[in-house]
Every structure is written in C-alpha cells, then in structure tokens.
Amino acid sequence: MTTNMTGIVGAKKSKTRKALAHFLIIGFGMLMLYPVLWMIGSSFKDTAQIFSEVSLIPNPVVTDNYERGWEGAGIGFSTYFLNSTIVAALAVIGNLIACSLAAYAFARLDFRLRRVLFGAMLATIMLPYHVVIVPQYILFAQLDWVNTFLPLIAPKFLAVDSFFIFLMVQFMRGLPVELDQAARVDGAGPFQIYWRIILPLTIPALATTAIFTFIWTWNDFFTPMIYLSDPRLYTVPLGLNSFLDSTGESSWGPMFAMAVLSLGPLFGFFLAGQKYLTSGIATTGLKG
Amino acid sequence: MTLPQTSNDVSAPADTRGRSESRPGRGAAQAPRSRGTRSLRRRMMLDRAAPYLFLAPWLIGFVVITFGPMLVSLYLSFTDYSLLSPPEWVGLENYERMFTADPKYLESVRVTAIYVFVSVPLQLAFALIVAMALNRGIKGLPIYRSIYYIPSLIGGSVAIAILWRQMFGQSGLINQVLALVGIEGQSWIGHPDTALGTLIVLNVWTFGSPMVIFLAALRQIPVYLYEAAAVDGVTAWGRFRHITFPMLTPIVLFNMILQLIGAMQAFTPAYVVSGGTGGPANSTLFYTLYLYQRGFTGLEMGYASAMAWALLLVIAAITGINFWLSKYWVHYDD
Numbered sequence: 001m002t003t004n005m006t007g008i009v010g011a012k013k014s015k016t017r018k019a020l021a022h023f024l025i026i027g028f029g030m031l032m033l034y035p036v037l038w039m040i041g042s043s044f045k046d047t048a049q050i051f052s053e054v055s056l057i058p059n060p061v062v063t064d065n066y067e068r069g070w071e072g073a074g075i076g077f078s079t080y081f082l083n084s085t086i087v088a089a090l091a092v093i094g095n096l097i098a099c100s101l102a103a104y105a106f107a108r109l110d111f112r113l114r115r116v117l118f119g120a121m122l123a124t125i126m127l128p129y130h131v132v133i134v135p136q137y138i139l140f141a142q143l144d145w146v147n148t149f150l151p152l153i154a155p156k157f158l159a160v161d162s163f164f165i166f167l168m169v170q171f172m173r174g175l176p177v178e179l180d181q182a183a184r185v186d187g188a189g190p191f192q193i194y195w196r197i198i199l200p201l202t203i204p205a206l207a208t209t210a211i212f213t214f215i216w217t218w219n220d221f222f223t224p225m226i227y228l229s230d231p232r233l234y235t236v237p238l239g240l241n242s243f244l245d246s247t248g249e250s251s252w253g254p255m256f257a258m259a260v261l262s263l264g265p266l267f268g269f270f271l272a273g274q275k276y277l278t279s280g281i282a283t284t285g286l287k288g
Numbered sequence: 289m290t291l292p293q294t295s296n297d298v299s300a301p302a303d304t305r306g307r308s309e310s311r312p313g314r315g316a317a318q319a320p321r322s323r324g325t326r327s328l329r330r331r332m333m334l335d336r337a338a339p340y341l342f343l344a345p346w347l348i349g350f351v352v353i354t355f356g357p358m359l360v361s362l363y364l365s366f367t368d369y370s371l372l373s374p375p376e377w378v379g380l381e382n383y384e385r386m387f388t389a390d391p392k393y394l395e396s397v398r399v400t401a402i403y404v405f406v407s408v409p410l411q412l413a414f415a416l417i418v419a420m421a422l423n424r425g426i427k428g429l430p431i432y433r434s435i436y437y438i439p440s441l442i443g444g445s446v447a448i449a450i451l452w453r454q455m456f457g458q459s460g461l462i463n464q465v466l467a468l469v470g471i472e473g474q475s476w477i478g479h480p481d482t483a484l485g486t487l488i489v490l491n492v493w494t495f496g497s498p499m500v501i502f503l504a505a506l507r508q509i510p511v512y513l514y515e516a517a518a519v520d521g522v523t524a525w526g527r528f529r530h531i532t533f534p535m536l537t538p539i540v541l542f543n544m545i546l547q548l549i550g551a552m553q554a555f556t557p558a559y560v561v562s563g564g565t566g567g568p569a570n571s572t573l574f575y576t577l578y579l580y581q582r583g584f585t586g587l588e589m590g591y592a593s594a595m596a597w598a599l600l601l602v603i604a605a606i607t608g609i610n611f612w613l614s615k616y617w618v619h620y621d622d
Binding site: 028032052054099102105111120127130155189226255262 | 331334335342343345346347350352353357361364371418421426427430432435436439442445446447448450451454459460461465468549552553559560563579580583584589592593597600603607
C-alpha cells in the first residue's frame with residue numbers, strides 16, 4: 001500500500017521490508033516447528049543426549065533407537081503399523097463410497113424427504129461423539145465386534161462422518177445441471193450419472209475426504225482404545241501409548257523414534273494432497 | 289423404435305430409447321410398444337426409489353449408529369447402568385449428583401472451561417495475525433502456509449503428546465533451553481499450577497487450521513476498499529479496525545464456534561500427558577477424560593451418558609449464544 005508513493009526510495013524501502021517480513025515469518029515458523037525437528041533429531045541421539053542437548057543435529061548419529069523401538073515391548077511396531085494401515089485404508093474406502101452416494105442423492109436428486117433428511121444430516125455434524133459412544137459400545141459388544149476392527153470401520157461404510165457428505169454436497173451442487181440432463185437424454189439412469197459423470201468431476205472433494213479420513217483415523221486414539229484391548233490389534237497410537245506405559249520414562253530414544261515414524265504417513269499424505277487439503281479446510285473449516 | 293406417447297414426463301421418451309439401447313437384453317421378446325411403456329414404468333419406479341437407494345447406507349448409519357444411540361443414551365442418562373446388569377431407572381439422580389455430590393465433576397468442568405476459554409481466543413488471535421502477515425503478497429505463500437499448518441496436522445496425535453510430556457518434564461527441552469540462560473525450571477507437567485498451561489500451549493500451537501480459513505477469507509476482501517482507504521489516508525490500524533476485521537467477522541464467528549466445540553472435546557493430549565489420570569491433582573482432568581474414566585473404567589454407563597448429554601447441552605447453548613451475540617458484532621454484506 002505504501003509502494004506506489006514515490007519512486008526509488010519507496011521501492012528500496014519496500015525491498016528491505018519484504019526481506020524483513022520473510023525473515024520474521026521464517027523465524028517464527030522455525031520456532032514453532034523447533035520441537036518437532038528436535039524430536040526427529042533426537043530420535044537419532046543416545047537417550048542420555050536427549051536430556052542434555054538442545055541442538056537439532058545428532059552427533060554421533062545413532063540408529064539403534066529405531067531398531068529397539070521397532071521391536072516394541074512384547075509386540076512389535078510392525079504389527080501396529082499393519083493394523084493402522086488396514087483400519088485407515090478401509091475407513092477411507094468406506095467414507096468415499098458411502099458419503100459420495102448420500103451426497104449425490106442430496107445434491108442431485110429430488111425426493112420428498114430431502115429437506116428433512118438433509119437437515120437431520122447437518123444436525124449430526126456437530127454432535128459430540130460422547131453422546132453416542134455408550135449405546136454404540138453396547139451395540140458393538142452385542143454383535144461381538146469388540147476386539148475386532150469392525151467398530152472402527154463399519155460406521156464409515158454407513159456414512160457416519162456427515163462432515164464429508166456436506167463437503168461433497170457443496171461441491172456437487174457447483175457442477176452444472178446440464179450434465180445430468182444431457183446424460184438423461186442419452187439414456188443414463190441415476191446410477192450411471194453418479195458413477196460416470198458426477199463422481200469423476202467430484203475428485204477434488206473425494207481427495208479432500210480421503211486425506212482427512214486418513215489423518216483422523218491414523219491419529220484416532222479414543223475409539224481404538226475403547227474397542228481394542230488385545231495388544232495384537234493395537235493401532236499405532238495405542239502401541240505408542242502402551243510403549244510409554246510399559247517402559248516408563250526410561251527409553252525416550254526408542255519412543256521418539258517410533259513417534260517420528262508414526263508421523264511419517266501423515267506427512268506423506270499431507271505433501272501428496274496439499275492442494276486438496278488447504279482448499280478443503282478453506283471451504284469447510286475441517287480441522288486436521 | 290416407437291416412442292411411448294402416453295407419458296406425462298417430457299424427458300421420458302428420449303430416456304426410454306436410450307435406455308433400451310444401453311441395455312439391449314431387457315424385454316427383447318416383447319412387442320416394441322409395450323416394451324416402451326413397460327420399461328418406462330420400471331424407469332419411473334427406479335427413479336422414485338433411486339434417492340433412497342443412494343441414501344440407504346447413510347440412513348442405516350443415521351438410525352443405527354447415530355440417532356438411535358442418541359436416544360438410548362438419553363434414556364441411559366436417567367438410569368443406573370453398569371453393563372453387567374440391566375439399567376435401573378433413577379430419574380434425575382445422575383444430573384443431581386453431577387452438580388451437588390461430585391466435586392471431581394465440577395473440577396473437570398472448571399479445568400475444561402479454563403482450557404477452552406483461554407486457548408481458543410489465543411489460538412484465533414495467532415491465526416488471524418499470522419494470516420494477515422502472510423496475506424501481503426509475499427512470495428512463497430504456499431510453503432509458509434504449509435509450515436504453519438503442520439502443527440494442526442499432527443497436534444492431536446499421541447506422538448506429539450509424548451513429545452509434550454518430554455518437553456515440559458523436569459529435564460525436558462524447555463528446561464534445557466531455560467538452563468542455557470541460567471533459569472532453573474520446574475517440571476511443568478508435574479506441577480498442578482502449570483500442567484494445564486502446557487496443554488493450552490499445545491492447542492494454541494495448532495492455530496494453522498483456522499489460519500488457513502482466515503487466509504482464504506482475507507483474499508475475498510475487495511481491494512478497492514483498501515484503495516479508497518489509502519486515498520483517505522487511513523492508518524494501518526484504521527484499515528484493520530474498519531475494513532479487515534469487519535469483513536472477516538463472519539469467518540471469526542465460524543472459526544470460533546468450530547474451535548470451541550473442538551476444544552470442549554479434547555481428550556488425547558490430556559490422557560497421554562497425564563497417563564490417563566488427569567493429574568497432577570486433577571489439573572488436567574478434561575471433561576471427556578473424566579467421562580471416559582467414569583464410563584469405561586468405572587463402568588458407570590448411566591452417569592457417563594448423563595455427562596455426555598450435559599456436554600451436548602452446553603455445546604448447543606454456547607453455539608446458540610454465539611449466534612445470538614453475533615448480531616452485535618458480525619458484519620454481513622447482504
């Protein structure tokens with residue numbers, strides 16, 4: 001706003017101001033990420049060093065933490081990672097299928113109960129999970145689903161995360177209605193229109209859904225803790241927590257190593273889907 | 289092929305033709321005319337049923353996993369229920385006990401209220417300040433935005449809770465840094481006065497997600513407003529006070545409601561940092577943590593359900609009050 005005032009003086013001033021702005025932004029960003037970077041660095045340090053060194057770069061580099069941590073306490077982290085991968089992958093698939101089906105009906109089809117059901121769907125978005133957790137537990141216990149992955153996965157195939165339905169409805173409403181009409185003229189039924197026309201055009205919203213479902217499921221601690229008590233079924237967060245419990249405060253090195261590994265897939269998905277992620281947050285306010 | 293002229297539906301004739309083309313096997317043995325009307329009827333029935341078929345998974349989920357359990361938990365909140373024997377009706381006893389005979393419950397309400405009402409405003413303030421700093425046409429915005437978003441991505445994980453436990457421990461990172469400048473720190477997590485503060489810091493740290501929303505909204509503010517202000521010689525504070533903030537108020541409200549609701553339900557950090565106890569001296573006993581202890585450790589499912597419903601009512605009330613207050617400060621264009 002000040003740059004267009006007068007000639008070279010203004011330009012010079014704005015150049016230094018710009019450099020200063022970058023400097024401040026990077027500096028503050030580094031300060032924020034320092035603990036995480038320090039944890040990554042420390043995962044390659046000796047446990048004794050973790051408590052005596054503030055520096056980010058390990059010297060010497062020790063990989064022992066990863067080997068010891070991977071074996072875990074009793075059951076290894078390979079099991080936990082496998083479990084988490086299964087649960088997260090199926091949760092993503094479930095959410096993509098079930099939420100897009102419901103979203104298509106709400107966004108593109110006309111039916112008598114649409115307004116009522118849409119309102120009911122919206123009302124559940126902000127519902128705290130705790131209000132349903134006890135009866136859900138009783139239900140899944142009666143189905144003999146405790147100590148299986150089903151309580152973590154089956155709800156996704158029933159589109160319980162209505163946030164994503166809402167996201168997709170918003171997106172599908174933006175697609176031109178002429179597409180459906182043209183397809184109908186060509187003889188396509190609602191299922192073909194959904195599958196061949198709407199779904200391919202909804203890919204950005206599907207990607208946002210997939211990324212967020214993955215992040216939430218991967219990070220989820222509460223639900224697996226309630227339903228999984230058999231250590232062989234533990235997901236990574238449960239594994240980390242039980243590792244913390246069983247080793248006490250004695251083996252921070254291996255603990256940091258496994259904590260870093262557990263964040264790996266999150267960063268992977270984040271980097272791969274950044275575009276969809278930020279646009280998804282911006283349009284719906286999803287929290288990571 | 290004959291087109292069925294009996295139809296009232298304008299789009300039906302073309303539909304029917306295309307349909308029998310795409311599925312040649314259907315009704316092939318019948319006369320062309322009756323084939324048309326028949327597949328039309330099928331078609332109409334299918335059209336009417338289609339929305340419900342698409343909605344079927346969600347409908348089942350809504351009834352069986354969301355709405356049904358909601359009603360059941362409302363019922364259970366008026367009972368004494370330990371999972372092992374059938375629920376026993378006790379009327380309002382659970383609710384009475386919460387407010388009159390359970391000091392630990394009130395403690396958890398106090399802890400959660402401090403957490404929510406301190407961390408959310410701070411978090412939003414950081415989100416807005418950093419968003420405005422990033423929204424000045426600087427290069428590399430996507431990279432900076434990602435860097436500031438990372439804490440939101442990982443902030444709720446057990447891994448970060450473990451990091452926090454080390455960082456704010458007696459000989460953790462924070463005290464190591466303090467030692468460099470000659471200050472001897474205490475165990476921030478082990479002391480009742482500071483343990484909650486470490487969790488507040490953690491929530492403020494995750495200001496990235498509201499920041500991304502603010503950034504998107506800042507870009508929507510028309511440039512001509514600022515140009516007009518520049519002509520009039522309005523100061524930077526004046527621009528913020530009279531343009532940026534009023535234009536952002538709907539988004540501030542949106543972010544606030546979202547973050548308030550999220551913070552009221554925080555669980556993982558408190559559980560991991562305190563080892564599931566909510567200690568020291570109940571100073572990190574979040575509402576949901578206490579609910580978990582009562583329900584799933586103590587098997588007091590009726591009491592836990594009553595707690596959950598109280599939480600739902602408080603969330604609804606706070607959201608309602610927010611909307612009501614919004615007419616005094618939120619600026620809407622239309």
